[in-house]
Amino acid sequence: MTAAVQPIRSDSFVRGPSAGHFSSYVVADALSAGCELGILDVLADEGAYHLDRDDRELDPVVVERLLNGLVWGDVVRVEDGVARPGPGFADAYAARGYFYWMVRGCGALFSDAPRVARRDQRDGAFYSRDMRAVAVGSHLIGDTAVEGLYDALLNEREFGTLADLGCGSGRRLTRVAADRPGVRGIGVDIAPAAVKLAARSIEDAGLADRITVCEADVLDLPEIPGGTKVDVITCSFMGHDFWPYDRCVRTLRGLRRAFPNAGRLLLCDVVRSTARPGPDTPIFTLGFELVHALMGVYVPTREEWHDAFAASGWRCAAAHEVTAPPGGVMFDLEPVAAHG
Template identity: 55%
Template sequence: MTTTPHFTPTQAATPTTDSLFCSSVAVSALSAAVELGLLDDLKDRGEIRFDDRQEGADRIDPAVVRGILLPLEWAGIVELDDRSARPGPGFEAAYLDRGYFYWLAGGNGELTSRAPHVALERNRHGEFYNRDMRAVAVSSRMIGDVEVELRFDKILADQPPRAVCDLGCGSGQRLIRIAGNHPGVRGVGVDIAPAAVELSGASFAEAGMADRISVHHGDVHALPRLSEFAGIDTVTCVFMGHDFWPYDKCVTVLRRIREVFPDVERFLLCDVVRSEVAPGPHTPIFTLGFEFAHALMGVTLPTRSDWMAAFDASGWECEAVQEFNRPPGGLLFELRPSR
């Protein structure tokens, strides 16, 4: 399997304190450029002027636009002159990997900035941290679009579904794409985050598919028996399987999925597993951020063998496992109910 190179700041080849600091600033600036659409504008138009955002509710002072892009010039992502910006030598790689940066700084920025607070046992009760779940949903879609979703499309093309439920549906784009590829398919989305439910519902309506795809607020640890779950033959779940854990809870969740989807024939579960290699110069993008953020949240990250044990205990047979380069550590388990 060919590995696609990831973005590396051109000025940060050695781990000096200078480069560490500048890199952290560049991460925040890149995340902001993603959310504000500056990166998309550069991709589409090849050049943006600092004074382009002078109209409407999304007006940005030209000095602020330049200030956001300046760290990206340091990183080799853009090139600036007095009035405008153009893609730099590192732009294409950074654009491809933009989801990782937006996930870290946009989706989990408040969590990681409050690491000293959430680390203390006395503070770890109730809802002790905050994440921007809309940013998490959008960034997860960006990460998955590179490789994961292509595999899903191939699997579903080979064995077309009749009705699909996406657990942790996020932005809803997976269900929209599946419904677009398979006109007769009915879709149901479930997500625990109200922001994601709102986002996906709006996406379904905008795509003209609200009559074919519905969305529900729900927790996988307490999945209800909805009438809409009848007839679902394919269940999907991407980048949230680790929320099933620890082990005993995971087994319960996996059994519950079998119960509430009486007609399920396959379960396509994709998640990032915990690295079992010590970090070093060759540690890939996302791995450290993924494990750092989830440690702060108190989320158990399983290994591949942990998952296989849970499948066996909960009545799921794993027919195949596909590995991903992007995201690193990503696995797609193709499951069927055990006879």
């Protein structure tokens, strides 16, 4: 390490921005853990979390220290052994999926960044993420602004069978089918942990007779049972996995072969930000772009998506801005009558 850059005082980092960065990491960790352990849900539903609640499963000292992080972050207040929502709770609760995605889903990858950054380490299966947590985090991220938009768009036209690509937790499929008696669903995901999670939630919702989930690679789709019945396709937060450009065009064409009667593809994804990092940088952007760089996944800009649609037999009828996640765009696509 170089000694060329010295702090003003040898201990000037103890308080101030660097101390804030350190404690923010603990807040992110506490929000992720509080999400999985149900502590945030108790605070949201009951307005109070008693540290001595009869919860023998959790170590009380660990819970207290997690809550200390949340106190520092203004997320909760703790008094007389009771935590209650603080001024920042409502926003932090709405954003809990982002923290769960980042810490629980991608934490191992972040901590392995120094190795993964090395060019000679980037071959084969060179990183790992917790795909169950990525799936859960993603559906929580989608809950605030994306799923309502899907519902509004799906309500515009009747349909019989929906295929959801990169279906993750299976939450969209279960909601759409539960709200529309007779509608069938097909989920496709490459990650065994996501397929298992989706299958369980579909079973729990009593919808296994109408929704199936298959483990398959959307980039190279095999024949999907029931594929010819699909009239609408949805795909959230995995479109960037289609890229680079040539593979994206191939994949979009492949969807037309696998689902020849689909009249609509609703594809929602976060596009690459072209803004410089600064005080207005929203939640997610830096983490999303760093994670995909670590994985070697290209994140296209909105313009690059339009070029790929034009070359692949899909016409973009509309593109809706999505406020959360920041940088999200919902492309409403329909097949062009004849394509090469």
